[in-house]
Amino acid sequence: MDAVVTALPWRLEDIDFSRVDASRVKDDEPLFFLLCSASFVESGSDLYTRNLVDYYRDDQDVAGWLGLHWEPEELQHGRALRAYIEHVWPDFDWESAFNSFFDEYSQRCTLEEFEPTRALELAARCVVEMGTATLYRSLAEYAPDPVLRELTTHIRTDEVRHYKYFYLYFNRYNSLEGNGRMKVLAALVRRLLEIRNDDAVCAIRHVVNHRYPERANDQAYADRINAAARKLIQRNVSADMSVKMFLKPLNLPARMQSGIEVPLTRMLHFALR
Structure with missing residues (x-):
C-alpha cells in the first residue's frame, strides 16, 4: 500500500500564497483559533x-481507500492550513503548539471510541464528515481573503466526497448487519453531540497555551474563545445541507424526513453554539 502513489484532487503547491491579503485576517482572533484547531x-x-x-x-476496499485516498487528502488539509497560518501569523509557533496538542490527542484517539459495529461506525463517520463539510463551507462563506476562500472551498469539496464514500460503505455493511433506524439514529446522535467538545476544544486549549502563555490553563478564557469561534461558524452555517447529510444514513421516506428536519436543524445549531 505504501508504494502506491495516488493523485490528489488538488495540490498545495499550486496555491499562490503571494495573493494572501493578510491585512484582512490577521486581527481576526476567532478565525485564527478556528484555523489552528482545524489544522x-x-x-x-x-x-x-x-x-x-x-x-x-x-x-481491502475500505482499508485501501482510507490509506490511499482519505489519509493523504486529510494530511494535505493540515499542511495547507498550517501554511496559511504561518503566512499570516508568522510569530505563532505552530509546530510546538501542535506537538503539545498531539501528546494529549494521541492518548484518547483509540479504537475504544468506535461504535460497536462496522456499519454504525461508518454512520458515525458520516456525521464527522458532515461536521467538517459544514465547518469549511462556513469558513469559505466567511473568508475575507481570496486565498483562504480557495483553500477552504477545496477542503470542503474533499470532505463532501469523503462523506459519500463513508455513506457508500455504510450501506454495504448495514445490508449485512441489518441495523434498524433507531440503532443508526442513536449512533448518529452520539457522534453529533460529540461535535460540541473533544478534538476541537482540546486543540483550541493548546493554541491558547502557546499563543498566550499567561492564559495557560485559563478555562474561562478558553471557553470564551470557543464561544466566539462557534458563533463565527453558526453565522455562516448551511443548516439545510448539514441536516440532509445527517439524515441520509436513515434512508427515510420523504414525508418522514421533512417532518424531522426542523427539530434536527435546531439540534445542529445547538451542537455548533
Whole structure:
C-alpha cells in the first residue's frame, strides 16, 4: 500500500500564497483559533486513519481507500492550513503548539471510541464528515481573503466526497448487519453531540497555551474563545445541507424526513453554539 502513489484532487503547491491579503485576517482572533484547531486535527488524522484501517483490516476496499485516498487528502488539509497560518501569523509557533496538542490527542484517539459495529461506525463517520463539510463551507462563506476562500472551498469539496464514500460503505455493511433506524439514529446522535467538545476544544486549549502563555490553563478564557469561534461558524452555517447529510444514513421516506428536519436543524445549531 505504501508504494502506491495516488493523485490528489488538488495540490498545495499550486496555491499562490503571494495573493494572501493578510491585512484582512490577521486581527481576526476567532478565525485564527478556528484555523489552528482545524489544522491540528487534520494534521493528526494519520493516527485516526491507522485506527480505522485496523478496524476494517480484512476489507481491502475500505482499508485501501482510507490509506490511499482519505489519509493523504486529510494530511494535505493540515499542511495547507498550517501554511496559511504561518503566512499570516508568522510569530505563532505552530509546530510546538501542535506537538503539545498531539501528546494529549494521541492518548484518547483509540479504537475504544468506535461504535460497536462496522456499519454504525461508518454512520458515525458520516456525521464527522458532515461536521467538517459544514465547518469549511462556513469558513469559505466567511473568508475575507481570496486565498483562504480557495483553500477552504477545496477542503470542503474533499470532505463532501469523503462523506459519500463513508455513506457508500455504510450501506454495504448495514445490508449485512441489518441495523434498524433507531440503532443508526442513536449512533448518529452520539457522534453529533460529540461535535460540541473533544478534538476541537482540546486543540483550541493548546493554541491558547502557546499563543498566550499567561492564559495557560485559563478555562474561562478558553471557553470564551470557543464561544466566539462557534458563533463565527453558526453565522455562516448551511443548516439545510448539514441536516440532509445527517439524515441520509436513515434512508427515510420523504414525508418522514421533512417532518424531522426542523427539530434536527435546531439540534445542529445547538451542537455548533
